[in-house]
Amino acid sequence: MDALASFYAMHPFWVWLAVAAIFLAVEVGTGSGWLLWPAASSALVGVLALVVPMNLPVEIALFAILTIATTYLARRFLRPVLEGDAPDLNDPLLRLIGRDGEVLSTFEAGMGRVFVDGKEWQARLDGGPPLPGQRIQVVGVDGATLTVRAY
Numbered sequence: 001m002d003a004l005a006s007f008y009a010m011h012p013f014w015v016w017l018a019v020a021a022i023f024l025a026v027e028v029g030t031g032s033g034w035l036l037w038p039a040a041s042s043a044l045v046g047v048l049a050l051v052v053p054m055n056l057p058v059e060i061a062l063f064a065i066l067t068i069a070t071t072y073l074a075r076r077f078l079r080p081v082l083e084g085d086a087p088d089l090n091d092p093l094l095r096l097i098g099r100d101g102e103v104l105s106t107f108e109a110g111m112g113r114v115f116v117d118g119k120e121w122q123a124r125l126d127g128g129p130p131l132p133g134q135r136i137q138v139v140g141v142d143g144a145t146l147t148v149r150a151y
Contacts, residue, residue, distance in 0.1 A: 012059065016046030037074055041066035093141045100137055101148065103130045114148055123148045 008015045023039035045063045048054070054062070101116030107125045114123040114136055123146045126139055130150035140147035 008056070012049040012054075013046045016042050016049060016059070016063075020046065034071070037070040038063075038067045041070055093144075096138045096141060096146060098138065100135055101146075103132050103134050103136055103150075106132060114146060116146065121146045125149075 020039045020043035027035035104113040126149045136148040
């Protein structure tokens with residue numbers, strides 16, 4: 001423990017940078033979004049410790065204040081951007097909603113085949129029956145079955 005204390009006394013920048021790297025590594029591993037701001041805060045404290053000599057309690061207090069402030073500001077101002085009306089980027093099926101397509105086969109009992117986004121899909125009809133070759137729009141997704149409406 002004395003070796004760590006003496007290393008910190010001589011090189012506080014590297015200790016804070018190591019803390020930032022640990023936070024960042026855990027953030028990359030979990031993808032939670034919560035540990036990015038403590039990582040940035042500890043890196044900033046490390047840079048400040050390099051420029052302005054401070055003692056450990058002041059650095060810890062600065063780290064705590066910066067972490068709380070950056071986390072609050074990020075959640076307050078970045079959340080509306082991240083949670084817009086756009087469908088989930090990682091769910092390609094939800095991105096099909098609103099896309100246009102073409103009917104491939106006649107709908108029987110409300111079910112048929114459509115061509116949307118370069119692929120053939122099973123589709124459930126919402127509205128009047130379209131004819132093969134007619135344009136449709138995807139209005140919903142249920143598993144691998146699209147709900148479509150004719151133009």
